[in-house]
Amino acid sequence: MxxxxxxxxxxxxxxxxxLTLERAGFETxxxxxxRAGVDHxxxxxxxxxxxDLVMPVQDGFETIAxxxxxxxxxxxxxxxxxxxxxxxxxxxxVNAMGVSMALKKxxxxxxxxxxxxxxxxxxxDQPR
Numbered sequence: 001m002x003x004x005x006x007x008x009x010x011x012x013x014x015x016x017x018x019l020t021l022e023r024a025g026f027e028t029x030x031x032x033x034x035r036a037g038v039d040h041x042x043x044x045x046x047x048x049x050x051x052d053l054v055m056p057v058q059d060g061f062e063t064i065a066x067x068x069x070x071x072x073x074x075x076x077x078x079x080x081x082x083x084x085x086x087x088x089x090x091x092x093x094v095n096a097m098g099v100s101m102a103l104k105k106x107x108x109x110x111x112x113x114x115x116x117x118x119x120x121x122x123x124x125d126q127p128r
Contacts, residue, residue: 007037008052034063081105
């Protein structure tokens with residue numbers, strides 16, 4: 001079973017994503033801040049990380065950089081509504097960091113499941 005670490009500061013979005021993923025058969029742990037997510041990253045050893053980019057205190061960019069420093073090949077899906085800069089600017093920036101995929105909010109449930117399945121299939125043959 002694919003283990004997913006979900007990091008998003010918006011409670012409603014995080015809950016909706018978690019329920020969608022769990023109903024699709026994925027094991028999901030969710031956290032409301034980048035710091036909490038990174039703290040649990042090593043303990044959980046997830047197959048996939050989903051990170052919101054616009055969060056207070058520690059944004060998704062810093063969170064992704066910390067995760068990549070712990071495990072450079074970690075599959076990561078970034079999600080963003082864009083904030084004041086707009087989603088395209090943030091997605092361009094995070095793609096340059098080497099994330100596996102980036103999605104614009106609002107994310108359709110089927111698009112979320114499809115992205116996670118695509119990442120799971122892509123990484124199934126990769127040794128850890």
